[in-house]
Amino acid sequence: MTMEKGISSVEVLPSKSSQVTAVKVVVKEPETKQTQRGKRVGFVLVHAGAGYHSESKAKEYKHVCKRACQKAIEKLQAGALATDAVTAALIELEDSPFTNAGMGSNLNLLGEIECDASIMDGKSLNFGAVGALSGIKNPVSVANRLLCEGQKGKLSAGRIPPCFLVGEGAFRWAVDHGIPACPPGFSLAAFKRNKRKLELAEKVETDLIQLKKRRQSNEKGSRVMCRTCGRPSRANDGSRGGDQIELYSLENDSGTLDTVGAVVVDQEGNVAAAVSSGGLALKHPGRVGQAALYGCGCWAENTGAHTPYSTAVSTSGCGEHLVRTILARECSCALQTEDAHQALLETMQNKFIGSPFLANEDGVLGGVIVLRSCRCSAEPELSQEKPTLLVEFLWSHTTESMCVGYMSAQDGKAKTHISRLPPGAVAGQSVAIEGGVCRLESPES
């Protein structure tokens, strides 16, 4: 992999939205060292959530990202297509107890795990998704299987195969298609691992009762702290003031981050994207977030008649914010213009933080990883040269931090990074953006 100069020189754009108070642009330094270890080309970029990553657990976050990259690259090196590689990365991310996905997910109000996941194939443009799914270790496997089954044509009686299943029906479909339910004892193990999260839920209930008692003698409740970024949140209006409790001390350093995801380009230039989430802690049972929703959680689209670039996007953060802005698809559309870095920054500023669909929100919390690729000649003047795959990769977030990892099939190991907003920047109102470019050479035959 040859790391080229970063996507742009240091460039701080004027704020286009009154909500944007600071813009941090960090540009990767170019690398010149060339490695040629794998026989296949391909690239993966993963994230372990946009939210708040404590320094004390940074090692674990990076480690799971590294392993997820390696799993995807192993698949690519074995000749797998992008969808299989992205699924392999997601399974590794879901299996970590440090991520909010799979069996490490946040618990809902009933103390249960309900997961959302989806996958999109840039080649076929097919999509598979599950929502509010319980009892399956790797929700992304079910989403991928829905995608695969959808490509086989119509079902009996001319019925169109489903691309999105939820709840008990999704569980039954998975089991009917050979995806095993969690083995006996697995749920118990997960429960133990999540015990602290359950205790959190119980503490919230206790706090609520105490708060109601306090409220009888004092109309003003205590201050709300944002569960995602830890900063003080705007006080609610009187209609719900009685429900306000202090969550900062409970949530901070809890390790309960958000959605995980990955984007991949394979040796044929196909792109794929996937996303998986346990959703908000203490969510209402049956709540489905962006990770299951078309256009919101992930997007992948190979180059076509109207799309000069292949693009893949995966999102993380506050589900409702990502849904209302259909952010994954919005990013993909924007990336068809020449300057990927500028396009993504403007999208995060104008279509996310500045979105009229989130005008009433006091902070807009989310992050994206994006990848775009096109075939080109490394040295155009040499017409005999084999075309190479130019891959631009970026991550951007409005949350305090975002943990990412990336690797090409020609690399020895993955690189990982925890991206943070600069000191003084306000989460929900500022954008951090970083990324790089690599040129993947044709595989040795």
Added chain:
Amino acid sequence: MTMEKGISSVEVLPSKSSQVTAVKVVVKEPETKQTQRGKRVGFVLVHAGAGYHSESKAKEYKHVCKRACQKAIEKLQAGALATDAVTAALIELEDSPFTNAGMGSNLNLLGEIECDASIMDGKSLNFGAVGALSGIKNPVSVANRLLCEGQKGKLSAGRIPPCFLVGEGAFRWAVDHGIPACPPGFSLAAFKRNKRKLELAEKVETDLIQLKKRRQSNEKGSRVMCRTCGRPSRANDGSRGGDQIELYSLENDSGTLDTVGAVVVDQEGNVAAAVSSGGLALKHPGRVGQAALYGCGCWAENTGAHTPYSTAVSTSGCGEHLVRTILARECSCALQTEDAHQALLETMQNKFIGSPFLANEDGVLGGVIVLRSCRCSAEPELSQEKPTLLVEFLWSHTTESMCVGYMSAQDGKAKTHISRLPPGAVAGQSVAIEGGVCRLESPES
């Protein structure tokens, strides 16, 4: 209401997609009679599905559309906002045994009813949706309640209120919020009403068994007929050939049409849209279609900084086709250009039938109703004149037929119409489009 000249003169556009073989453009004749019955202004357009409406049941389809319009107008005349009026129309449509929504819904593979519904408010841009919901008579009521609760601010512990709930969780939430579960015996009544549909399901199973036996002696299965439009479908490939059965005789004239919906503008110029569906007959339990999905089933957006027109859209047809094209939002975006008729036609041709996301489909089946409005003076030279509300309304479909009704608050009764593709046009490959314009005068004080 003063009916003006239709949106355009008869105008047959050249096909822009190779899949489009015929375009029918029917233009409403202008009306000059002016009625002033109501004291409030407002307009509603409803549909009872894009699919196949038999002549023998035309009266019933039209009647339910008429009643739905009247319910919405009664609300508007009482001063209700667009969201309440559109909900009233949907409840009437859901309660009809002739529509595929609410308790008249298609049954899934287990003989159960599972409904999808959603609503969007153009003023707040808020959205509420339910998916795979059982046991509630009017799913749209739950979607509307989710929308209303979402506008009240954050829940306890700083949690963002859900906008999309599915399955058992959605049912519990509804009951917790005072929406009654179906009364005892109601399910039985619904079951009896749907008995013929269940028999259809059982016959399909029997046919499948017989077909497998026949297949053992003959590799070629019988021909697939499209369940939505009744026309012969492209033969499936060998991988699923054994599942092919003739459905035409079973589905034709079955009265099991698709999604219902409505779009409304109220006296303040706010728009709202809603949609409700029982989904595909014999769908897999847990399958969620476009009626629950943001951007796919409905869209409403008041005029704003970047949107000169207020727009509202509701879709119907093959859920997966409407999801992949995010058709409701696509139509809304297109309607911001000057010529609404042309914009909608091009969207149906290029972004639906010609969509790269449906390139592998042999027919693209769907329909939309759209409304757009803006404030203007009836006679601009008279600066003293009160501004009026100019409402353009259109329906367009690629299915055999679509049943619509429309009414203004100043009308005595609703108009209804079953729009059909012209003879010889192929469903799934051709577009029909019709509509009109009305100018709503300011209410008498």
